[in-house]
Amino acid sequence: SYVLSQPPSVSVAPGKTARITCGGKNIGSKSVHWYQQRPGQAPRLVIYYDTDRPSGSLERFSGSNSGNTATLTISRVEAGDEADYYCQVWDSSLDPPRVFGTGTKVTVL
Amino acid sequence: QVQLQQWGAGLLKPSETLSLTCAVYGGSFSDYYWTWIRQPPGKGLEWIGDINHTVGTRYKPSLRSRITISEDTSKNQVSLKLSSVTAADTAVYYCARGFLEYDSSAYYDYWGQGTLVTVSS
Numbered sequence: 001s002y003v004l005s006q007p008p009s010v011s012v013a014p015g016k017t018a019r020i021t022c023g024g025k026n027i028g029s030k031s032v033h034w035y036q037q038r039p040g041q042a043p044r045l046v047i048y049y050d051t052d053r054p055s056g057s058l059e060r061f062s063g064s065n066s067g068n069t070a071t072l073t074i075s076r077v078e079a080g081d082e083a084d085y086y087c088q089v090w091d092s093s094l095d096p097p098r099v100f101g102t103g104t105k106v107t108v109l
Numbered sequence: 110q111v112q113l114q115q116w117g118a119g120l121l122k123p124s125e126t127l128s129l130t131c132a133v134y135g136g137s138f139s140d141y142y143w144t145w146i147r148q149p150p151g152k153g154l155e156w157i158g159d160i161n162h163t164v165g166t167r168y169k170p171s172l173r174s175r176i177t178i179s180e181d182t183s184k185n186q187v188s189l190k191l192s193s194v195t196a197a198d199t200a201v202y203y204c205a206r207g208f209l210e211y212d213s214s215a216y217y218d219y220w221g222q223g224t225l226v227t228v229s230s
Contacts (some may be wrong), residue, residue: 001170031214035154042203042220043154049212086154090207090214096156096169098144098207098215103153 002094004087004101011107012077020104022070022087030089032070034063037084046085047072074106082108111135113221115204117189121228127191131204131221132184138162142207142215143187145178147200148223155200159207160187194228201225 005023012018022032032050035043045054047063050070060075074081087101117129131143144159158168160178168176177190191198201223209215 031212033214033216035217037154042223043217044220045216045218048216048218049210049214054218084153088154088216090209090216092167092213097167098156098159100146100154100156 001096002089002091002099004089004099006085006087006101006104008102009105009107011109012074013109014077014079016077018074018077018081018106020072020074020085020087020106022072022101023068024070024089024099025068027068027070027089028066030065030091032063032065033088033090034061034072035086035088036081037086039083043086077106077108079108082106111206111219113204113206113219115202115221115224117202117224117226119225119227121194121226123195123228123230124193125228127189127194127198127202127226127228129189129202129204129224129226130186131188132186133206134185136206138180138182138185142209143178143180144205144207144217145189146203146205146217147198148203149197149200157191158189161207194226196228199226199228 034047037043050065112134115131139162204221205217206219207215
């Protein structure tokens with residue numbers, strides 16, 4: 001099965017930039033979507049199709065995808081960004097055809 | 110505004126059948142992939158299956174023998190049944206709407222509130 005690997009944790013100081021990677025074989029050929037999950041809440045879409053932001057998502061969130069790595073970047077990190085983040089791909093040729101990354105806990109120092 | 114509201118039994122004994130329902134309020138029903146995703150305590154998100162009115166169902170391979178996802182278009186509801194549950198099925202279960210906008214790839218733009226299902230004797 002297709003595996004999406006994320007670092008378990010990322011720590012960042014307020015005002016700095018956090019980068020969360022999502023590694024997968026040739027992931028650059030797929031569309032990647034990103035979700036934020038605060039404790040006790042359902043996940044929330046923050047980036048879709050690699051780089052698009054849904055309405056209501058902050059401009060401080062951006063994404064990129066190339067080769068074997070997709071990246072979610074959070075600029076000017078705030079305390080409210082502390083959460084778990086998951087990448088996700090959808091490829092009906094895979095089995096299972098929908099895959100989530102392992103998740104990354106972002107801690108704001 | 111789209112809302113997903115889910116409900117079902119929260120405490121099961123081993124070997125029983127998990128049954129959850131998700132009602133969709135607002136928006137179209139037939140154009141999307143209605144999805145069940147679970148999250149064991151302290152762990153990550155796990156896609157377990159989905160249904161689309163045109164395409165049908167897809168399931169996680171390891172659950173294929175136990176899982177059924179169905180839809181009731183007259184009520185805009187989607188249901189999950191998972192038989193012969195064990196402690197390993199203990200998780201928060203979410204329903205979500207998968208939107209395949211283009212590029213043969215869908216994202217989940219609306220989520221239910223989640224239901225904690227505990228399997229214990």
